[in-house]
Amino acid sequence: MSLTKGNGDMNPAAQESTGFALAEEDRAAFAGIVDRYPTKRSALMPTLWLIQDRHGHVSDEAVAWTAAQLEVSEAKVRELISFYFMFRDTPQAKYVLQVCHNISCHIMGARPLLAHLEKRLGVRVGETTPDGMFALEGAECLGACGMGPCMLVGKHLYERLTPERIDAILDSMRRGEPLPADTDRDLED
Numbered sequence: 226m227s228l229t230k231g232n233g234d235m236n237p238a239a240q241e242s243t244g245f246a247l248a249e250e251d252r253a254a255f256a257g258i259v260d261r262y263p264t265k266r267s268a269l270m271p272t273l274w275l276i277q278d279r280h281g282h283v284s285d286e287a288v289a290w291t292a293a294q295l296e297v298s299e300a301k302v303r304e305l306i307s308f309y310f311m312f313r314d315t316p317q318a319k320y321v322l323q324v325c326h327n328i329s330c331h332i333m334g335a336r337p338l339l340a341h342l343e344k345r346l347g348v349r350v351g352e353t354t355p356d357g358m359f360a361l362e363g364a365e366c367l368g369a370c371g372m373g374p375c376m377l378v379g380k381h382l383y384e385r386l387t388p389e390r391i392d393a394i395l396d397s398m399r400r401g402e403p404l405p406a407d408t409d410r411d412l413e414d
């Protein structure tokens with residue numbers, strides 16, 4: 226059975242055969258994503274964002290599920306995951322903080338911001354906190370050079386960061402209610 230656009234139905238055979246399923250509350254979001262595009266395959270990128278946002282990474286099971294739902298090959302799904310550095314196919318920290326340290330952000334204070342994050346989290350760049358909550362990474366240009374220093378967390382881009390704002394964001398993540406980002410990225414294939 227094919228996914229019927231706009232009504233939230235999904236391919237039940239795919240769910241049974243892949244062992245992956247979206248949570249009840251995410252099914253409407255998935256149907257809404259598919260409904261935005263003229264073809265199912267065009268919904269691939271935002272579907273991967275949705276899965277990673279909820280699960281922290283895109284597992285093998287999720288790859289198979291996505292391919293079946295959107296009628297593309299698993300190789301195509303894996304190609305996108307490996308091409309875009311924001312996607313991950315193995316379990317990561319709950320929040321992977323990617324802080325831009327390229328030239329514009331560097332000029333606007335990325336270095337002291339990273340130092341502040343290292344102090345607050347008790348880890349160095351490239352490390353994960355012992356509780357698995359945060360991973361801290363440096364990143365090349367995130368495409369928001371006029372709004373630096375900036376940090377990408379999954380699809381969520383936080384801009385014009387200050388130590389105070391970083392503290393508020395970390396606290397909100399620890400509460401499980403992350404502050405809204407300045408920009409949510411929905412890259413499309």
Ligand code: FES
Pocket residue numbers: 325326327328329330331365366367368369370371373375
């Ligand atoms: S240099 Fe940081 S976003 Fe471009």
